[in-house]
Amino acid sequence: MKKHTYLVMGLLGFAALLTSCGNGNQGKGSSGALNSSNAEKVYVAPGEHDEFYAFMSGGYSGNLTVYGLPSGRMFKEIPVFSQFPTSGYGYSEETKPMLNTSHGFVPWDDSHHPDISQTNGELDGRWIFINGNNTPRIARISLSTFETEEIIEVPNSAGNHSSSFVTENTEYVVAGTRFSVPIPQRDMPINQYKGNFQGSLSFISVDPEHGHMDIKFQIIMPGFNYDLSHPGRGKSHGWFFFTTYNTEEASTLQEVNSSQNDKDFIAAINWKKVEEYVNNGGGTKMPANYAHNVYDESTHTATTTMKKEVVTVNPLDVPGAVFFLPTPKSPHGCDVDPTGQYIIGNGKLSADLTIHSFDNMIAAIEGKKFDGEAYGIPILKFEDVLAGTVKSGGLGPLHTEFDGEGNAYTTFFISSEVVKWKLGTWEVIDRKPTYYSVGHLMIPGGNSRKPFGKYVVALNKITKDRYLPVGPEMEHSAQIYDISGDKMELLYDFPTHGEPHYAAGIPAELLAPKSKKFYKLADNKHPYATLGAADSKVVREGKEVHIYMSTIRSHFTPDNIEGVKVGDKVYFHITNQEQDFDVPHGFAVIGANNSELLIMPGQTKTLVWEPKQVGVWPFYCTDFCSALHQEMQGYVRVSPANSNIELSWSLGD
Amino acid sequence: MFPITNLKAFILSFLMLGAMFSCKNEANTATSPTQDKAGTEEIEKQGQAFIDDDGSTPNVLQIAIGSPDHTTLVAAVQAAELENALVNAGPLMVFAPTNEAFAALPEGTVEDLLKPENKAALANILKYHVTAGNYSKEFLMKFKKLGQANDQNVAVEVVREDVLVGGAKILASVPAGNGIVHVVDKVMLPPTE
Structure with a gap:
């Protein structure tokens, strides 16, 4: 017990000592740096680049x-x-x-x-x-x-x-x-x-x-x-x-x-x-x-x-x-x-x-x-x-x-x-x-x-x-x-x-x-790439649904998809059609168990989504890409597993 | 256990220590050489030793500072400017000679060591009291020697229940946030090479 009392006292005393000395000292220490032009040495003006x-x-x-x-x-x-x-x-x-x-x-x-x-x-x-x-x-x-x-x-x-x-x-x-x-x-x-x-x-x-x-x-x-x-x-x-x-x-x-x-x-x-x-x-x-x-x-x-x-x-x-x-x-x-x-x-x-x-x-x-x-x-x-x-x-x-x-x-x-x-x-x-x-x-x-x-x-x-x-x-x-x-x-x-x-x-x-600015769409050899909006499609292979989707300011093609069923494994293969520096698009779909995507211009990325609930579920762009970013969205209609609704997709219908 | 007998004495000695501590920096700043003054100030006044942290487990330096039986040791640590080396993540094992142990040195030794011109010799002696590690007295019985922070080895001996490190007997041990303090009854003098 004695030891503890003693330790606590010592500790409190030490803290008191620091409050009287330590703070003042720190002030002095930093004023030392201001005496020279150190601030200028690390200052990189807005728009300027580092060395x-x-x-x-x-x-x-x-x-x-x-x-x-x-x-x-x-x-x-x-x-x-x-x-x-x-x-x-x-x-x-x-x-x-x-x-x-x-x-x-x-x-x-x-x-x-x-x-x-x-x-x-x-x-x-x-x-x-x-x-x-x-x-x-x-x-x-x-x-x-x-x-x-x-x-x-x-x-x-x-x-x-x-x-x-x-x-x-x-x-x-x-x-x-x-x-x-x-x-x-x-x-x-x-x-x-x-x-x-x-x-x-x-x-x-x-x-x-x-x-x-x-x-x-x-x-x-x-x-x-x-x-x-x-x-x-x-x-x-x-x-x-x-x-x-x-x-x-x-x-x-x-x-x-x-x-x-x-x-x-x-x-x-x-x-x-x-x-x-x-x-x-x-x-x-x-x-x-x-x-x-x-x-x-x-x-x-x-x-x-x-x-x-x-x-x-x-x-x-x-x-x-x-x-x-x-x-x-x-x-x-x-x-x-x-x-x-x-x-x-x-x-x-x-x-x-x-x-x-x-x-x-x-x-x-x-x-x-x-x-x-x-x-x-x-x-x-x-x-x-x-x-x-x-x-x-x-x-x-x-x-x-x-x-x-x-x-x-x-x-x-x-x-x-x-x-x-x-x-x-x-x-x-x-x-x-x-x-x-x-x-x-x-x-x-x-x-x-x-x-x-x-x-x-x-x-x-x-x-x-x-x-x-x-x-x-x-x-x-x-x-x-x-x-x-x-x-x-x-x-x-x-x-x-x-x-x-x-x-x-x-x-x-x-x-x-x-430093690369974007990927050339013409060089994109991804097997599920959508090189133009006209190439967009949705293909069913048994329980797998492959969505060939393109994205450009400010819409997905297609934006509405029907005929997906509970139990399907849905692959969103998304190709960013942009060919400009720093125009990525994002992709997120409700209930995705993995992550969202960030897709660079000219790139194709794929997110797997396994819908578990019947309903009409939205997806959207997560990267603030343009003035109409908030319009950049779509829906997937998910029907019961035994439904016989045919696959269909659209944009602007 | 620490031989503390009187709380009043403890508080008094602590206050004195505090006064000594706060005065010391000013005195030092006044007498420090003018060249590279900014750098010297940083070394003296910044670092982990000066962080305001009253909630964490005390580190080895704080334990020494808080002990009325170690005022000489603390003064020596301050004279050698080793505060910041004793508060880092460690683990550090400090063999802390009591005031009595310092007093047992030949007359004038401590006064000499505290002189600014003997700072390096003092630092060498103090570092001979520090090991990178954190071992209880019982565990130390497994060792034949320890490698000390001044780069020399020190012998560990077991005499009945006692553990002697460089001939100094461990009297008490206080666990610290960044290691352990073993209070010892002798000042350990590094062997001359």
């Missing part, structure tokens, strides 16, 4: 959001792994296959690390990739339509976390497993984890023309946790680096048991060597079952193919391809500087950053200076590969990005700050607080050979008092800093949707000119 696109992962929203920098304005939420009633993604017949997996239809995920395609190590703005963490998947999103075009499931993986980072010419998008699991999956005791579970690192080839993804090979590694990864670039192009933790191979209470080793590893993979091995017929074709979902822009329809085989590679079969670099304290972030020389491991339970040198690594490998092995994989000597240590003074380093001017920026979760330091000298140049508990950070192009080092965005995990309170659940806060000078300058706070983990940014001039 950068920022793509923020949605975390538990399963999606990807598009923002402008420096304004922090949100432009779009792109549905990826989650059903999205706003547009009907994952509800319409065309898009449902996108969410198929070997576990059935999985209409949500946990999206983490977006990465923009590259050519010669520079952002090329063709596609952006993102990983589904929970049910392992990698998605490819077009950066001309800003729609998800492809999702491939990753077999032999669980907690697809060290993903989805691209190599220098987008040869591969790489996906590493966080959880090691039995490979192949089987029924076995969990406490036999050690030595039996394994971790897969998947190299997914990307077709240079269409972007289509295919798992080229999976390297089957020891049963550690593979946390994050980044490709080599420049001189280290051809290598890929993965942080590991739980090299103890603990299977329970990991927060204790996976922190017993002073050092875990960064796994260095010479993927070019493995690729060559596989091209020459190496590797084992292993039975598997995983979904490959592709959206075709001309048919506006996705299809699912279940793939039944994957090539696996035992790292011991490719000598000289895989090495371990000892790295202190359960390293989390794994980042490579723009020159490809430095590989940075951020030990999340540490105060310091460990920087390995690629040249040192190669010298150690060539000199065969090994410090033992783990499951046959050579371990290099820590001292031999180490380039330097950043003594930061911060706590809990997580992730590092680069400005292209020889500086690196690292986030510290526990001490809530971004620390700027110099590559090569490892000296700390500046540090600025974040609000609060920052995870990833993003500089546009900051993980490529050519960063655009004007801004850094800190993606925070904790919001607390940063905005007007909205109850217990809040959007996460982001802060944008000007990094064009020696010292970082906090410019602006803005909320972000879901839980942004990583983000990717790109200059607007690389994307905006090629």
Whole structure:
């Protein structure tokens, strides 16, 4: 009891103290920002455009959001792994296959690390990739339509976390497993984890023309946790680096048991060597079952193919391809500087950053200076590969990005700050607080050979008092800093949707000119497309009724339909006849058990409706398309199941 | 349990602490170097430590601030400007030496450490008292060592029912919103490398 009384008293006192001090302090803090021209730096005048696109992962929203920098304005939420009633993604017949997996239809995920395609190590703005963490998947999103075009499931993986980072010419998008699991999956005791579970690192080839993804090979590694990864670039192009933790191979209470080793590893993979091995017929074709979902822009329809085989590679079969670099304290972030020389491991339970040198690594490998092995994989000597240590003074380093001017920026979760330091000298140049508990950070192009080092965005995990309170659940806060000078300058706070983990940014001039405005009706190859109003019809196939419907400002053709019966499955195939920028039409019908639709100009989308009640039921356009939007409606007459009313449809009769 | 004997004494010490706390920032602002003043102010006065939140379970910093037996520790945390590191999501396990434990250090040690020029050394010692984790005294018996926030390891020993961390005995434990505070009878001095 005493303890409780005491705690309450202490707490009340603390609160009183804060009311006397804290508020005043906050006022002073914000007046500091007003002293400079920070407001002007983030102000984008009405009608003007932002300088950068920022793509923020949605975390538990399963999606990807598009923002402008420096304004922090949100432009779009792109549905990826989650059903999205706003547009009907994952509800319409065309898009449902996108969410198929070997576990059935999985209409949500946990999206983490977006990465923009590259050519010669520079952002090329063709596609952006993102990983589904929970049910392992990698998605490819077009950066001309800003729609998800492809999702491939990753077999032999669980907690697809060290993903989805691209190599220098987008040869591969790489996906590493966080959880090691039995490979192949089987029924076995969990406490036999050690030595039996394994971790897969998947190299997914990307077709240079269409972007289509295919798992080229999976390297089957020891049963550690593979946390994050980044490709080599420049001189280290051809290598890929993965942080590991739980090299103890603990299977329970990991927060204790996976922190017993002073050092875990960064796994260095010479993927070019493995690729060559596989091209020459190496590797084992292993039975598997995983979904490959592709959206075709001309048919506006996705299809699912279940793939039944994957090539696996035992790292011991490719000598000289895989090495371990000892790295202190359960390293989390794994980042490579723009020159490809430095590989940075951020030990999340540490105060310091460990920087390995690629040249040192190669010298150690060539000199065969090994410090033992783990499951046959050579371990290099820590001292031999180490380039330097950043003594930061911060706590809990997580992730590092680069400005292209020889500086690196690292986030510290526990001490809530971004620390700027110099590559090569490892000296700390500046540090600025974040609000609060920052995870990833993003500089546009900051993980490529050519960063655009004007801004850094800190993606925070904790919001607390940063905005007007909205109850217990809040959007996460982001802060944008000007990094064009020696010292970082906090410019602006803005909320972000879901839980942004990583983000990717790109200059607007690389994307905006090629953003698609509408789909050409003449190119529409959808099997149920209605290319002109005259082609509208209603067709019965047993219990299925297919309505070929067209829509244009401001009516549906047909607008009245009779002869539908209770128990029918009614397919509304709706083609938007508009050929103008930004004239979508919506479609909603009473009692639909799935969603409404949003149909872009030139596009066909299909909603299934299973009427359960006799009556005359309206449908209407949900997008305020025109001055006569409220007139844009129609009726379906639903008769009893045993009715013999013939199908008929009309407009203007 | 905390050896609190007298509520009046508690309130008095708390008030003194409060006065100390509110004065400290002003003093610091006045003496902080003029260069990069804006940045320094932000670091000192903003952050999770300064959020007005009287309803949540107290965090490890709030528990220390509220304890009359830890005024020295709190003063040290403030001098090292570690407030914001102690209020984050954690989990954090803080080994909190009592005033008596600080008093047992050689004479002048605490005064020296509180000097601005020794801020880094003080921060290093304080971080040696912090673990990323949240383990009860009983659970700590499973450990041989802990990795501390200053990047050094500290040994864990079990002597009969007692748990000693870096030679300091756990006297009492208070669960916090973002971890746990173990009150210890000694100041843990980090081994020199």
